[in-house]
Amino acid sequence: MANYDYDLLVLGAGPGGYVAAIRASQLGMKAAVIEKDKPGGVCLNIGCIPSKALIHQAELMRCGKELEEIGVKVDASGLDYGKVLAFSRKAADTLSRGVGYLLKKNKIDLIGGQGVITSAHEIEVKGHGKVTGKNLLVATGSRPRSIPGFDFDEKTVLSSTAALMLEKLPKRVCVLGGGAIGVEFAHIMSAFGVEVHLVEMLDHLLPLEDEEAVEVLLRSFKKRGIKIYTSTKATGYKKSGKVVKISLEGKEGKQDLEVDQILLVVGRVPNTDGIGLESLGIKLEKGFVPVGDYYQTSVAGVYAIGDVVNSPMLAHVASKEGEITVEHLAGHQTPVKLDPNAIPGAVYCEPQLASFGYTEKAAKEAGLKFEKAVFPYRGAGKSVAIGKTEGLLKLLVEAETREILGAHVVGAEATELIHEILLAKTAELLPEDIAVMTHAHPTLSEGVMEMARMAEGWAIHV
Amino acid sequence: MAEQVLMLALSPTMEEGTIVTWHKKEGDSIAQSDILCEVETDKATMEYESVNEGTLLKILVSDGGQAKVGDPIAVVGEPGEDISGLDKAAERKAEPATVTAQPAAPEPTVAPKSAAPQPATPQVSAEQLKASPLARKMATERGIDMRVLQGSGPAGRIVKRDIEKALRQVASRGPAEAIGIQGPAGPAFIPTAAGPAAKDERVPLSGKRKIIAQRLAESKFSAPHYYLRIDVDAGAMMAARQRLNALLLKDPVGKVSPNAFLIKFVAETLKKYPVVNSSWQGDAILRFGKIDIALAVAQEDGLITPVVRDCGSKGIVQIDRDLKLLIDKARNNKLTPEEYNGATFTISSLGTSGILEFTAIINPPGSAILAVGRIHNAPVAGEDGTISVRSQMILTLSCDHRVIDGAVGAAFLSDLKAFIEYPIDLLY
Numbered sequence: 001m002a003n004y005d006y007d008l009l010v011l012g013a014g015p016g017g018y019v020a021a022i023r024a025s026q027l028g029m030k031a032a033v034i035e036k037d038k039p040g041g042v043c044l045n046i047g048c049i050p051s052k053a054l055i056h057q058a059e060l061m062r063c064g065k066e067l068e069e070i071g072v073k074v075d076a077s078g079l080d081y082g083k084v085l086a087f088s089r090k091a092a093d094t095l096s097r098g099v100g101y102l103l104k105k106n107k108i109d110l111i112g113g114q115g116v117i118t119s120a121h122e123i124e125v126k127g128h129g130k131v132t133g134k135n136l137l138v139a140t141g142s143r144p145r146s147i148p149g150f151d152f153d154e155k156t157v158l159s160s161t162a163a164l165m166l167e168k169l170p171k172r173v174c175v176l177g178g179g180a181i182g183v184e185f186a187h188i189m190s191a192f193g194v195e196v197h198l199v200e201m202l203d204h205l206l207p208l209e210d211e212e213a214v215e216v217l218l219r220s221f222k223k224r225g226i227k228i229y230t231s232t233k234a235t236g237y238k239k240s241g242k243v244v245k246i247s248l249e250g251k252e253g254k255q256d257l258e259v260d261q262i263l264l265v266v267g268r269v270p271n272t273d274g275i276g277l278e279s280l281g282i283k284l285e286k287g288f289v290p291v292g293d294y295y296q297t298s299v300a301g302v303y304a305i306g307d308v309v310n311s312p313m314l315a316h317v318a319s320k321e322g323e324i325t326v327e328h329l330a331g332h333q334t335p336v337k338l339d340p341n342a343i344p345g346a347v348y349c350e351p352q353l354a355s356f357g358y359t360e361k362a363a364k365e366a367g368l369k370f371e372k373a374v375f376p377y378r379g380a381g382k383s384v385a386i387g388k389t390e391g392l393l394k395l396l397v398e399a400e401t402r403e404i405l406g407a408h409v410v411g412a413e414a415t416e417l418i419h420e421i422l423l424a425k426t427a428e429l430l431p432e433d434i435a436v437m438t439h440a441h442p443t444l445s446e447g448v449m450e451m452a453r454m455a456e457g458w459a460i461h462v
Numbered sequence: 463m464a465e466q467v468l469m470l471a472l473s474p475t476m477e478e479g480t481i482v483t484w485h486k487k488e489g490d491s492i493a494q495s496d497i498l499c500e501v502e503t504d505k506a507t508m509e510y511e512s513v514n515e516g517t518l519l520k521i522l523v524s525d526g527g528q529a530k531v532g533d534p535i536a537v538v539g540e541p542g543e544d545i546s547g548l549d550k551a552a553e554r555k556a557e558p559a560t561v562t563a564q565p566a567a568p569e570p571t572v573a574p575k576s577a578a579p580q581p582a583t584p585q586v587s588a589e590q591l592k593a594s595p596l597a598r599k600m601a602t603e604r605g606i607d608m609r610v611l612q613g614s615g616p617a618g619r620i621v622k623r624d625i626e627k628a629l630r631q632v633a634s635r636g637p638a639e640a641i642g643i644q645g646p647a648g649p650a651f652i653p654t655a656a657g658p659a660a661k662d663e664r665v666p667l668s669g670k671r672k673i674i675a676q677r678l679a680e681s682k683f684s685a686p687h688y689y690l691r692i693d694v695d696a697g698a699m700m701a702a703r704q705r706l707n708a709l710l711l712k713d714p715v716g717k718v719s720p721n722a723f724l725i726k727f728v729a730e731t732l733k734k735y736p737v738v739n740s741s742w743q744g745d746a747i748l749r750f751g752k753i754d755i756a757l758a759v760a761q762e763d764g765l766i767t768p769v770v771r772d773c774g775s776k777g778i779v780q781i782d783r784d785l786k787l788l789i790d791k792a793r794n795n796k797l798t799p800e801e802y803n804g805a806t807f808t809i810s811s812l813g814t815s816g817i818l819e820f821t822a823i824i825n826p827p828g829s830a831i832l833a834v835g836r837i838h839n840a841p842v843a844g845e846d847g848t849i850s851v852r853s854q855m856i857l858t859l860s861c862d863h864r865v866i867d868g869a870v871g872a873a874f875l876s877d878l879k880a881f882i883e884y885p886i887d888l889l890y
Contacts, residue, residue, distance in 0.1 A: 331465075332615075400603070403596050403622070428594030429623055 006032045008326065009123055009133025011115045011275065014041020015315040017139035018099050020322025025106040027330035030395055032133070034109060034115035035268030038101040041141050042285055043315040045092050046161045050141040051184060053088035054164070055348050062350065066387065081192065082167045110184050117276030129346055135329055138289060139322065142268035142307035149236045150176070150264050156237070156244055157262045161184070169194050170260035174246050177232050177266040178205040180347045183217070185263055187349030190226050197257055197446035199229045199248060206347060210359040210408040212374065213394060217410055220390055232409045237262060245304055270308045285310070293336035294328040295321055341406065342426050346415040351391050354418035357425065358396055359387075359404025369399040373431075375447055375456035377411045377460040382442035388412035393423065393451040397432065402430045407451075413444050420448050464539025465758060466522075466548050472610040478530045479503050481523050489519045490789060499535075502668065508793070514538040518645070531612065532801035540752070554811055576630055593620035596833050600625045605804030605827040612730075629799040657751040670764045682823050685742065685862040689821045690871050694879045696837045696855040699723050702885050715783060720837070721757055722782035724809060728832060729883040730754045730888055732807060735874045737805050741827040742864045743835040748827070756805030757785065759792040766792050767825055769805045812835060819856035830863040830874075833858040853881075 008024045010017040013035035024031040027118040038045050064074035101111050112126040122132045144159035146152050154162040160181050169192055175182045178200025186198045198205070198221070205221075205228065206214050221228060232250035239245070246257045263349040270287045280299045282289060291297055297304050303325045306318030320338055327334040347353040363370050377391035378381040391411015398405055424434050434452035439445050452458040469479050482500040486492060496512045515539045523535040525759040591608050593601070597620045603610045606628050608620055609779045615621035624649040667675070682718045686711040699720070706715045732753050741748040756767035768788035770781055791797045811834040835856040842852040857878070861871040881887055 327527060400602055428596035428615075430595045430599065433595055 005130040005264070006109075006131070006133040007205070008028050008032075008135050008329065009138055010034065010129060010137045010138060010156065010322075011037040011117070011123060011140055012041065012139035012271075012306075013099065013103075013110065014139060014141045014306065014318065015043045016318030016322045017041070017137065018103060019319040020137055020139065020326050021108045022102060022106045022307065023323050024326045026109055026331070027332070029324065029326070029330065031108050031173075032111055032125060032131060033103060034111045034113065034131070036112070036114040036126075039094045039103065039110060040092075040096040042143075044099065045457075046105055046164055046313055047414050048086040049095055050092045050164050051160075051188070052072065052348060053091040054084065055184065056190045057084045057087060058188045059190045059350060060316070071219065080194070081169050084192075085165070085167055087287065088164070090288060115275065117280060117302075119424065120301050122278060135359065136305065137322065137325060138272075138297070138302070138304040138308055139274070139306045140271040140275070140308055140320075141317065142270050142313055144265070145267045145269045146264060147176075147234075147266055150234070152264065156239055157264050160265050161400045163263050163265075172259040172263050173197070173263055174199060174234075174244075174257055174259040175265065177262045177264065178202070178207070178228075179267065180206065180267040180345070181264065182263070182439070183347055183349050185265060186226055190221075192281070194225075194398050195225075195259075197227045197229065199232050199234055201233055203230070203231045205230065206296045206353065208359075209345070209347070209353060209355055209408075211361060213290060213353055213408040213410040214391065215450060216391060217347075217349070220348075220351055234262075242382060249435050268307060268313055272308050287358065294334070295325045295337065311340070314343070316431045317343055324327060339372050339426075344422055346418070348415060351388075351411045352414035353404065353408075354414040355408040356422050357404070359406060360394075360396060360407065360427075363396055363405055364427075368405065370396050370405055371399050372396050373451050373453065373459075375451040375454050375462065377444070377447060379450055380442070380444055380447040382444050382446065382462075383412065385442060386412070389446075394418070395455050397431055402432070403428070404431065411447075413445075417444055417448055420445060422450075424452075464516075464537055464543045464548055466534035467512070467514055467538055469501070469523075469531050469533050469535050471531045472503045472510065475612075476503040476531060476612075478528055480528045481525055481535065482507055482519060483525055488517050488518055488521055489541075492516060506653055506670070506882070515734065517541050517781045519543065519545050521855040522549065538798075544668075552776070580866075591620060592618060594622065596622050602748070603804075604629060604800075605741075614856045629803065630888050633884075638841050640785050668763065673765055675720075677826075678823055681826055684826050685826075685829075686864060687824060687860050688819075688863055688868065688871070689869075690859045690861070690875050691819065692857050692879050694857055695842070695883050696720075697851050697853045697883075698885055699727075699882050700837070706759065715786065718778060718782040719785065721809070721811060722778050722785055723885075724811075724832075724834060724882075725757070725770060725773055725781050725785070726778045727878055727885075727888075728755060728807060728809065730881055731874055731878040733774055734877060735870060736872050738830050738861075738872050740829050740865050741806070742862055743831060746889055747865055750806040752806065754806045755803060756802070756808040756828075758808060758810040758825075759789055760862075761795070765799060766802050766806055767808055768792050768797055768802050802878055808832070809834060814853075817860075819858055821858050822860050824860050824862055829862040830871070831860045831884060832878075833860065 007029035008031040010021045010033045012029065013033045017033055018039060021031040021033045043049060044047035051248045061076065064076055067074050081149055081457045100110065111128055111131060113121045113127045115125045117136065118124045120129055125131050126162050128259050144161060162187055169189060171196040172188055174197045175186050176199050178198055183196060183205060186196045190196045204211060205218060206212055218228065219428045229248060229250055235247045235249050237244055237246040242260065244259050244262060246259060246262060247253050248257055251378045272287055272289055274286055275329065277289065280302060282297050282299060285366035289308050290311040291309050293302050294367045295303045295305050295309060305325055311317055317338060324334050324337065341357040344354060344413040345377055359373060373395045383389045394408040404425040407418060409417050431452040434449060435456050437449065439449040450461055464515050467580065472479065479501040482502050484499045485497045492512050492515060494512055494515055497509045499510050499514045501508050501510050509604055520535060520537045523529045529535050537545045539545060571887040592613060593608055606625060611624050613620035614624050638842055686868065702721060703718060705722055710718065737751050738849055739750050739753055752772050754769050754771050755773045756769045758765055758767050770784045773874065783888050788801060791801065805825060805828055807828050810822045810831060813819055813834055813836040817835055822831045822833040822834050824831050837855045839851050840854040841849050842854065843849050857875065859871055861877045
């Protein structure tokens with residue numbers, strides 16, 4: 001048997017790669033991670049984490065309004081967005097260093113430099129040389145997608161990366177893309193007083209989410225003065241002086257919009273070029289690496305996970321996929337891949353939106369026989385006490401087996417509440433199991449219980 | 463690193479397997495999905511696909527040997543590797559499957575070790591099993607005995623996919639529930655043995671035979687059976703059939719079988735007696751929402767019970783067409799578990815074998831089975847005292863007394879008789 005430097009060689013230290021390496025180390029494998037940038041990837045450095053820091057700050061701003069309702073005078077005039085940015089960078093740096101520490105603690109070598117795969121067992125790292133591994137794991141992630149006519153110059157047309165690094169906010173912004181990233185930025189910027197225009201090509205915001213849940217979000221956004229344009233395309237822009245004139249084309253015809261900057265968040269492209277995949281004979285499909293069970297590529301011993309494979313581009317999906325691959329390599333029994341109906345999605349605006357599994361529309365299209373229960377937030381006393389009555393909890397249940405098909409929560413703390421329902425789903429509990437569990441009073445989680453009771457036909461507080 | 467190849471559960475109910483033939487020999491290199499060997503499971507002979515890669519270093523259980531699920535049957539690794547510690551078969555017999563009685567043994571018969579009947583089923587109650595609530599619900603609804611499943615969830619828990627797998631298993635595994643008749647009789651003419659008397663022979667149990675034995679015993683020993691017999695005049699039914707077949711003369715599918723008529727009459731009678739269309743659940747009686755009637759079909763090495771679904775809402779011709787497809791599949795071992803599991807009532811007919819009447823063992827999860835004898839001409843005394851020769855048929859209903867009391871069983875059978883004798887009553 002050939003001798004390799006490592007049992008597992010991971011390309012990319014994002015949430016897919018570093019988690020896989022640590023899991024491998026836990027299971028007795030010798031692992032190394034190759035990373036050209038900082039450990040933690042997009043998620044920690046220019047994605048999930050810094051954006052959540054900004055969202056937290058945005059929420060503090062919005063709390064000012066609540067304080068005014070009880071007579072407190074809030075003077076927001078001293079707002080220094082540079083300090084907001086500094087706060088978010090600190091969070092990102094702390095966590096990135098944390099990943100470095102975790103890798104070290106687990107005796108994983110972090111090899112700095114750009115890696116290119118040269119064979120099924122070898123990666124050439126710029127400025128470091130060749131490294132060999134018994135198994136390779138491609139976890140190179142993704143980058144922002146641009147559209148024709150809107151190249152990122154990061155001054156007028158910003159990517160999410162640049163938007164997270166802004167030291168000064170524009171007065172007016174047009175957010176192109178009504179997916180999770182666009183909605184979150186619209187929320188942040190609006191909370192800091194920016195005039196926000198949110199443009200989505202499809203007929204509703206968050207097109208992958210349940211329409212009934214999105215409707216709640218939409219109402220809240222409109223109330224806050226965020227301008228929403230659905231079924232609308234941006235065809236181009238012109239800059240004259242400091243003003244950016246963007247041309248929109250919607251159902252009602254064409255219109256021009258004057259803003260200061262454009263934030264283009266229409267999705268992400270997998271980083272699958274220039275890393276040597278073609279030298280292995282791996283043929284990409286729409287830029288993604290095709291994989292089979294346990295995320296193995298067409299080349300034995302080479303695996304790919306996270307944003308480079310065609311599964312939801314989410315940090316927690318990448319981490320879980322990495323765990324599946326590594327546990328499989330270690331001979332553990334594991335599912336061959338993630339169950340797509342048990343992947344939580346979370347949108348961190350206010351109100352928050354979190355979900356998994358079938359939307360009502362998808363369930364209908366799949367011809368499933370299902371029942372739905374929709375419990376309003378205001379039915380849980382806690383929501384009234386804290387002034388967060390806007391929201392709903394929605395459960396879809398298979399009519400005969402009572403299997404949980406999907407859940408959609410929109411409202412305060414939705415991204416935390418979803419997990420009780422998801423645990424029930426993955427453990428194959430039935431709504432009746434949630435319905436009979438005692439939930440502490442008063443909590444928002446009581447809403448989860450009532451939703452389940454509603455599915456069973458005996459909700460108390462409606 | 464060398465690894466042991468373990469006997470896998472190749473069917474949901476498999477507890478042990480017999481190696482029929484090895485397709486690979488020691489020293490052969492093995493890729494994933496190569497066929498390593500053929501294994502006779504409880505219900506069928508299956509190909510064992512390798513999940514390992516490397517070289518077959520040692521075969522631990524040779525052709526004809528048996529291994530429990532999870533026991534090592536071979537070692538795979540790199541050539542020349544040290545496999546000490548891995549090369550031991552499990553501590554149990556791995557002798558060839560066929561053992562003839564020792565010729566030296568003086569006693570021609572073996573006294574039973576104990577007169578008391580041995581427990582026939584695994585002594586685990588359904589409540590003690592590790593299974594998800596969803597899996598339990600599905601198993602109850604589809605009539606699957608979870609005690610014979612291998613859980614694939616966390617820590618061996620039985621989860622939805624295990625139930626789905628059980629439902630998908632092809633029918634070549636035979637019936638999930640055995641019922642009260644045997645397969646076809648052996649050859650009618652047995653040549654007289656020439657020369658010295660043949661030796662006693664111990665025939666090892668096939669997996670299918672074990673399951674049939676286990677399930678039959680479970681039904682008979684746990685459900686208190688009682689039997690009701692009734693003579694039925696089959697003349698009107700046969701006349702109706704003749705007329706229907708004349709109508710269908712040009713139909714390529716062919717004649718409608720008497721069984722289709724019987725299934726329809728039973729379904730209509732069950733509508734009047736939902737108690738008979740029920741199941742004993744230990745802590746409750748499950749009253750089935752649909753009428754799914756199985757017909758016992760003999761196979762070469764056992765029997766199977768294909769189920770005609772929702773007979774209550776089907777006509778005789780539809781039932782017959784469904785039945786023909788199912789029987790065809792049954793004879794070719796092509797039934798899927800959805801097609802033979804979960805009957806709410808079963809019919810067994812030995813009429814074509816010339817049997818006049820018999821009693822059958824209830825096919826769980828149902829609570830009753832109808833044994834149908836041969837339609838034959840017999841002298842019948844009419845109410846006016848005259849004797850005439852009529853087309854007669856003897857029906858015997860076996861009931862689970864935990865669910866169906868005698869009076870209900872009797873009323874059911876008597877109403878069934880009325881439908882068969884006066885089919886026009888179905889319209890009222």
